[in-house]
Amino acid sequence: MAKILIVDDEADLEILIKQKFRKQIRENIYEFVFAQNGEEALERIKEHADLDIVLSDINMPVMDGLTLLTHLPEANPMLKAVVVSAYGDMQNIRVAMNRGAFDFVTKPVDFDDLELTMEKTLVYVRQIQETLKAIKENNILKMYVDENVLNFMSHKEFESSLLKNEILDATVMFIDVCGFTGISEKFPANTVVNLLNGLFDKIVAEIIAQNGHVDKFLGDAVMAVFRGDYHLDRAIDAALSIRKQLENTENIVNGEVKFTPEVSIGINPGEMLSGNIGSASLRRLDYTVIGDAVNTAQRLQSAAKAGQILITKSTYELAKESFACSYVGEFILKNKEIPVVTYEVND
Structure with missing residues (x-):
């Protein structure tokens, strides 16, 4: 069940929310808590x-939404x-986003749009919660960890996590x-942000x-890492599914x-260094992978045309029996x- 706080000074909003989401409330999908400022x-x-x-909301007495x-x-x-908020001008959107709003x-x-936005936000929150859980268990989860999440860890846990570096064999996809x-x-x-x-x-x-x-979001790009058995095959399967999903998306x-x-898309397997990269003094790190295999994957993506999944010849030799x-x-x-000799994954 998801627990959602509604902050708005409109007196009838609580009744409206409970009416619109009565089925989800009844089925314990959502629980709402309300505040007026x-x-x-x-x-x-x-x-x-x-x-x-x-x-x-943005415009409220005592303390507004931006504060x-x-x-x-x-x-x-x-x-x-x-x-x-009704204040949907660019200035308010930019201020809200700069202060950490996930969406507007x-x-x-x-x-209907609000519920889709709630679901999308909840997916992201669940990922952060799983990331925090994995960090505390000293599992390696290749996902961006920001300063506020790291503050949830004790100082001892944080310092010891700096030492959790290793060489691994994996596949990187951009x-x-x-x-x-x-x-x-x-x-x-x-529209741009929602899209x-x-x-x-x-x-x-x-x-x-x-x-x-x-691993991270880079502007309008995503970096992902696949580890374990058949990591290359799983990365290519993910790439094919991603391409198909977007082909079925309306213009x-x-x-x-x-x-x-x-x-x-660029895909490249190989040996890479996995570890905490960043500033310990700021307590802000990327738990990420670095190395030539990673750089090659990114450059393959840069060389790829729209709709293309590019791999090197050596990767082709590994994948040609399956794809x-x-x-x-x-x-x-x-x-x-x-x-670099390149091949395109068709199917």
Whole structure:
């Protein structure tokens, strides 16, 4: 069950929420807690340590929603906030995002869209919760860990985690959403953020389905790592599923501008260093992988066209019995003296 805090000074909102989500409340899918301003919300957070997400208005008495956002990391760093407000101008969206809002929904509220946003936010929160659990158990989970999550760990746990470095054999995959930078200038900011987050949800779901780990989000790209048995096969299966998922995604239209979601993907297996990379003094690290195998995967993705899944010749030799591939050509990749022979995974 997900526990959601609603922060809004509209007197009838509590009744409306309970009416719109009565089935989910009855089936114990959602539990709602209510507050009328930011100050009251902080009290509710103290009372309910198991809250998952916050849905907050901006314009409220005592403490407004934007101010509340600045207090959430200290009150509960695991919480993610979605701003729900009639003030949907670019300035408010940017301020909200800069203060840590996960998403932004405008009023009057489309409750179907609101529920989709809630579900998306809950998926992300669950991933953070699983990441924290894995860190505390000293498991290696290749996912971005920010400062607030690390603060949940004791100092001793944190210091010892710095030593958990190793050489491993794995497969790295980079997935880029093609042409996304261009449309960010042609679509409303709220549309762009919701669109990218929705595409990331589809991508992440296929990575997790193949027991891969999201290492980090890089703008409009995703880096994933696959370890264990058949890590290369599982990475390629995930890539094929991601490409298919986006092919089945409807085009996004804004006036005469149309965006067709496509991805370019680079995959490369090999030996790499796994460890905490970052600044210990800031208590901010990426638990990530580095090495030539990782760099090659990223450069293959950069060379790939929309819809392409590129691999090297050596990877092709490992994968050709399980996957249909075709020769693409030679590319000069950064920091590679010799041209790299590449193949495309077809199916």
